[in-house]
Amino acid sequence: MIHRSPLRDEVYRQILDGIQRGDSAPGTRLRDTALASSLGVSRTPVREALLRLARDGVLDADMGRGFRVPPLDSREVGDTGQILGALEALALESSPELPPELLDRLAELDRKLEHTRGDATRCADLEDEWHQVLLERCPNRQLLDLIATHRQISRRYLLAYLRDSTPIALSTLPHQKIGESLRKGDRPTAVRLLLQHWRRGIEELQAWTAR
Amino acid sequence: MIHRSPLRDEVYRQILDGIQRGDSAPGTRLRDTALASSLGVSRTPVREALLRLARDGVLDADMGRGFRVPPLDSREVGDTGQILGALEALALESSPELPPELLDRLAELDRKLEHTRGDATRCADLEDEWHQVLLERCPNRQLLDLIATHRQISRRYLLAYLRDSTPIALSTLPHQKIGESLRKGDRPTAVRLLLQHWRRGIEELQAWTAR
């Protein structure tokens, strides 16, 4: 099964990566014409990608004034985190019981995460994957898509934070406690711990952002 | 303060209204070229609107095959409703105490709703406005935007349902009970009732969709 995929999707990822990598400072204008020639495509798919990024909250867009990288705003982390916490809690609640194989994968990711220091991107990737594995059994695909989209915003903050911090690995203790609860089949506790995990993480990012 | 607004936004609303009005049957292809000439604009803003509608879950899009009106799917109502319930609950939880003036507006909307029979669009508008007033004090603007977007999906189902049903007005009892709880300052109960209201509504729409 071969599937041609629209240019705009590839362009979307490229631009998104650039933003999360932090290679344009907040306030920078992203000019479609510049991006287009830099990526070797026309303005059309670039604008489609930019429009979507703006809708997704990753970029600011003002009529007649194009697109720009938004500032890191502590209120935005809070808002996004609140949404993500609620959505992930919902996803976990409505998942069927997680098979042991999945729980093992979670533990394995935690192990990798513990041994990862300094490499911000890898840290964020592993953290992302942990959450994705945790929720992948949720039957509500729309919900999972929504979560994935919103995670792009929080990911930008996480990466900026990790790059800025002295190379401290993310604590995996909350992960482990969630895994334990799930092993015991105690879903409500797992959900509560997940929410708590989110709240703490957001607070940390907020504190750093407002520094 | 004058604000020029992009054509794509106006086109977005036009197309969305058409879909919700149900004037193209599920499965119908929406051709940008046809819409463009029908609306008297070029393909560009039309495609931008279609792309967004697809992202919002209002349309199906397949590479090389354009856009089409998706079928009414009982699983989709369920998924959307679950998300909306959680999001609205969150929004209500994180709202400051509602001023009496707002509670009066809610009651007023309920009164109007009770006296509205037969006119599906007006019913849906009032129902939408009720939820919007309920949540408008929530400080998380991102959350409110997300809710508004997702409501467009559920609105399509609601309108289809209302058009099909013998002209029965929507029950306003749940609304009233929520209003009461809020008047007493009992937020947790209000949130619980709101969730319950959603769950019942979804069940009804699901049952009708799967008929």
Added chain:
DNA sequence: ATCCATAATACTGTATACAGTATATTTAAT
């Protein structure tokens, strides 16, 4: 030199053009 006005530039939003692929239509074969 600083500030404002004016002109030049550049970029955004929209329209149109083009190429390749899916869909529809016609024609031929069983």
Added chain:
DNA sequence: ATTAAATATACTGTATACAGTATTATGGAT
């Protein structure tokens, strides 16, 4: 008559062109 192949049409995805507005640069007045 029904199905299959082949051709024609039409539509999508992408590129380019155009018009109008924001931004920057330039020059003159204070």
